[in-house]
Amino acid sequence: MLYQGDAIRVERQDGDVALLTLDLKDEAINKLSSSVIGQLLEAVEALENEAGLKGLIVASAKDVFVVGADITEFHAMFARDESFLVDMNTRIHSLFNRIEDLPFPTVTALNGLALGGGCELSLTTDFRVMAETAQIGLPETKLGIVPGWGGCVRLPRLIGADNAIEWIAGGTQNDAATAFKVGAVDAVVPQAQLMDAARDLIDKANAGDFDYRARRVEKDSPLKLNAVEQMMSFETAKGYVAGKAGPHYPAPIESIRVIQKGAGEGRERAQAIEAQAFAKLAKTDVCYNLVGLFMNDQAVKKKAKRYEKAAKAVEQTAVLGAGIMGGGIAYQSAYKGVPILMKDIKPEAIELGLNEARKLLTKQLERGKLSQTKLAEVLGNIRPTLSYGDFGNVDLVVEAVVENPRIKSAVLTEVEANVAEDTILASNTSTISIDRLAADLKRPENFCGMHFFNPVHRMPLVEVIRGAKTSDAAVAATVAYARQMGKTPIVVNDCPGFLVNRVLFPYFGGFSALVEHGVDFERADKIMELFGWPMGPAYLLDVVGIDTAVHASEVMAEGFPDRMAHDGKSAIQVMMDNQRLGQKNGKGFYVYEEDKKGKPKKVHDDEAHRLVAEVVKENRELSDDEIIARMMVPLCMETVRCLEDGIVGSPAEADMALIYGIGFPPFRGGALRYIDAMGVAEFVALADRLAGELGALYAPTPRLKEMADNGEHFYAAPEPASSAS
Missing domain, CATH: 3.90.226.10 (2-enoyl-CoA Hydratase; Chain A, domain 1)
Incomplete structure (x- = not known):
């Protein structure tokens, strides 16, 4: 030697x-x-x-x-x-x-x-x-x-x-x-x-x-x-x-x-x-934040692995609801090698789900990312059905029917009667309380939320939502399945909107207030895109779907009336009232045309501006920095509240969820790193100033004020290394 x-x-x-x-x-x-x-x-x-x-x-x-x-x-x-x-x-x-x-x-x-x-x-x-x-x-x-x-x-x-x-x-x-x-x-x-x-x-x-x-x-x-x-x-x-x-x-x-x-x-x-x-x-700050992002990602994956070690094997799954979302879930599961039943009550819905999977696979084939043999293998892993006949051997069922609590509860009660006693049920809901959906179930301990983001095959995040009666075993199995699907699962606790949507809608609330104060929504989009978002708030609302946004905002307003209820009609509601649903029907804040690749391309529309003018209460001269502050402070404050309320377990998980779920600018590290970078005291002062004029959505929490007074941060500041080797 x-x-x-x-x-x-x-x-x-x-x-x-x-x-x-x-x-x-x-x-x-x-x-x-x-x-x-x-x-x-x-x-x-x-x-x-x-x-x-x-x-x-x-x-x-x-x-x-x-x-x-x-x-x-x-x-x-x-x-x-x-x-x-x-x-x-x-x-x-x-x-x-x-x-x-x-x-x-x-x-x-x-x-x-x-x-x-x-x-x-x-x-x-x-x-x-x-x-x-x-x-x-x-x-x-x-x-x-x-x-x-x-x-x-x-x-x-x-x-x-x-x-x-x-x-x-x-x-x-x-x-x-x-x-x-x-x-x-x-x-x-x-x-x-x-x-x-x-x-x-x-x-x-x-x-x-x-x-x-x-x-x-x-x-x-x-x-x-x-x-x-x-x-x-x-x-x-x-x-x-x-x-x-x-x-x-x-x-x-x-x-x-x-x-x-x-x-x-x-x-x-x-x-x-x-x-x-x-x-x-x-x-540079960019390097600091991207290194922090890597560390956060490792921490999130490490936590998921701990859940995975405690999980029972998930070898056969099912999805209820064969629309675009159900088809996307079926595709992702089958592509990653986990066989899945795809059930619906209508043959045409089954065909829609299969077509979604075929479309995604064909794109992969055309790009040379998979062979014809692999394509056939993936499709073979998706078994369409109109009945519960084969559900006795399913380890986990994802319910992905329409976002309606009455329909979801009925479907979940029905499927529970057709599966084994230890089968895990998971609802792909974006807003509906897991405890509410669990109320009629005989085995609520086997039930949790599994919130996928659209499009399923591209978005890396899955929120796994723990209800009051959800067992550790149910959470572990759902986390394990999400990892099998190639996703990054983050476990959160139940509340209106869970983590990501609860944080996103104050951002939209900030946008609505800007429009009321005369800020052109296209200008707001450009400023936030320059700030680093992949798309500005109006464009994002069109992509999410105006009807979806209105429904979610109603849930948020009911859950947090002190800061998320909206007096009077918002620009989002104006779009809804005029059946401008965004990309799904070709018109919202923008109108949409197909580009050379067949993808929707946003185009300025005078009619949208005319409609939005109805809600303008006054025309203010706001700087770019003021617009950024009025958009970012409510989003960051709600992230702080989610951490303080125990909805999310750590700053790392909160920041990664926003980056993976809604495209928070990665080079800024996440909402809590953004506060740290600004300085907690400086952020509190800014939030206090805005809250005095704009209300509770901007108000800092007592704990955040305490952090500011004590010079605390969400992330520990690094001690300089003493040597290189």
Whole structure:
């Protein structure tokens, strides 16, 4: 044994080839934490001091290679100043360069995920051999930074600037076939042959069949692009990436600039450019929030896994109601391999649900995302039925009939009589109280809410709603099923609107008040879209459906009359009264035309503006910032109330639900991180000022005022790290 740490060991194999194995103690995965980087330095020193070596294989003892740096350290690291971060990365560059400069051929055996720092580590070796099932990529731009350990330097020199830009700016995770095609890896083999293939590459390099020294020269030298080629490659890419990333995400564009600036430089100079760019981005609010988002996502998934461990197996499911929503649920379940019965009382409804599934599958087929065989398999997992004949073997039933409490209660009572005693019933309701729906059930402990968001196949969130009598077993099984479907479940407690809709409707309340004060709804849309929302409030209402919004607002007003009841007619009600239901009938705040892809495209409509003028009480001159405040404060305040009321269990779950459920701007981190970023005291002062004029919807809670007085935050502020390794 040449070196032994609790994450890395180095040993000689067959006398002359060293094997460096990554095997982080007590962890299911390998990650490059500060301590692991320290061990890597010691391992490299051992290799440099060992005589007679003719090669090095870098491998993993885990199911993955390395998933990247330890992101849990980022907030503390990035709290330090830029010079610290530049120095930290410069020292890691020096370490990685020492691996690249070892006096014998080197190869990395990629057996699983090789992401971020794991990918960059593999790029230091002369060759890479990859298992057929492995994946590789540099996803750092999704965290608001650029690859900082040589990815922007080595990858373009290996696979060309255009391919590297696609990988780095896009943050893509690439399969073995793609990696081999562009030259990121030198061989792809079955998992069982990986180590033999790695040894074979070492032997052939030593025999002179492969020139590993020429590979090093290529990685150390400037990119082989003349001035015209550089201009075409980089400037074209900047235009395309800027359009895709948008103005709020600087990292993708900055990654192109780093590659461009380093293109004409040697290794060390190009690495210095990369280190400076990394440090600059690491200090931005966008990076802080996106790293926080990653941490929140991990916390939410970890909590879901705990539920999943306690759940009974969900192997056969059913959906009641075969409309667009029922068809979407059936598709998602079947696509993820869980067979599902799709029941309705009308054959034409069954056909509608099947057509929804077929449409989604056909799109996947046309895009080359699945084969004809897979399409047939998915459709085979959906069994339509007009009766309860096969419901005796169903583990979980999702009720997805019309949003009407009387109809839902009747259907749930009926299905309960036709399933086994331990079958879980879940209602896909967006507003109706779970306790109300459970009132007539004989086994309310087996009942909960399972609120999908539309369109089901795209929206990642599922709210799992616990009623007063819902058992832990019912919640666990529903969470497990949501995860089987590829969704992110968040468990919330019962209340009007649950979490997401309860928070969303104060936002719409802020919008209605703006319209009453003379703000043009198209201006409000543009301002909120520039703020970072995927669509402004009027456009979102059209997409949700005006009738759906009116129904939900009535539920909210009944549940929270002090702040959500509306005096007089709102702009939303005006749309409803004039049968302008939004996209579903082609007219709402906008009118809708089909674009070239057959998707609805919003168009300005004078008639909508004329109708909305009925509710304008006065014309105020409001700044863009005032409009943002009047929209965001009620949404954020209701999120605070949901946390204080115990509707949601943690700030992380609350923020992730808003990002996954209604498209809260990810780069802002969520409603509670948004308050933290503003400062709790500053937010309370703003809310107090607005509440004095606009009412209880804006009023801060006593607890939030207490937090402001005590200097508290929803998220703990990071303590700056003391060292980089």
